[in-house]
Amino acid sequence: MIRITGLIFIILLAFGCNNGDKDTVTAEMVKxxxxxxxxxxxxxxxxxxxxxxxxxxxxxxxxxxxxxGERVVHTFRFKNTGNDDLVIRSTSSTCGCTVSSYTKEPIAPGKTGKIDVSFSSAGRKGRQHKAVTVLTNAQPASKKLVIEANVVVPN
Incomplete structure (x- = not known):
C-alpha cells in the first residue's frame, strides 16, 4: 500500500509541474x-x-x-523632474521624536513641493541621527531623508 501511495505521489508531482507557456508572464507583458x-x-x-x-x-x-528640549524644523524641498504628476503617499520616521508633514496635492511635472521634518530633543542628549522614509508613486517608490543634531544638556 505504501508503494502504491508513493507511486501515485510521484506521478502527480510529475504531471503537476506544467511548463506550458500559456500561463507564463513575460517581461514584454509588464508595463x-x-x-x-x-x-x-x-x-x-x-x-x-x-x-x-x-x-x-x-x-x-x-x-x-x-x-x-529644543524643537527644530528643517524643510526639504523637491521637484518633480518626471513627466507625470508626483504624489507623496506617506512619510514615516524612525522614532516619535521626529515628525514630518508634506505637500498633499499632486505635484505637476516641473513643479516643486516640500517636506517639513520636525525634531524634538526633549529627553535626548548627544549625537542624534534620525531618518524619514518618503513613499511616492515614482520609481523607486521610497526615498530616505536624514537629519542629525548634537543635543547638549543645559547647565
Whole structure:
C-alpha cells in the first residue's frame, strides 16, 4: 500500500509541474519601464528630485548643536523632474521624536513641493541621527531623508 501511495505521489508531482507557456508572464507583458520592456518607450512616470542650492546632499541636514528640549524644523524641498504628476503617499520616521508633514496635492511635472521634518530633543542628549522614509508613486517608490543634531544638556 505504501508503494502504491508513493507511486501515485510521484506521478502527480510529475504531471503537476506544467511548463506550458500559456500561463507564463513575460517581461514584454509588464508595463513597468524600470523592470520590464514596455511597449510604450515614452511611458509617463513622475520622478522626485530633492533640491538645495546650499548643500551637496539635499536629502541630509545637520542642525548642529542644539539645547536639550529644543524643537527644530528643517524643510526639504523637491521637484518633480518626471513627466507625470508626483504624489507623496506617506512619510514615516524612525522614532516619535521626529515628525514630518508634506505637500498633499499632486505635484505637476516641473513643479516643486516640500517636506517639513520636525525634531524634538526633549529627553535626548548627544549625537542624534534620525531618518524619514518618503513613499511616492515614482520609481523607486521610497526615498530616505536624514537629519542629525548634537543635543547638549543645559547647565
Amino acid at each position: 513597468n519601464p524600470v523592470s520590464g520592456k514596455a511597449d510604450n518607450k515614452q511611458m509617463e512616470m513622475p520622478e522626485i528630485t530633492f533640491i538645495d542650492e546650499n548643500s551637496d546632499n539635499p536629502k541630509y541636514f545637520d542642525f548642529g548643536v542644539i539645547i536639550q
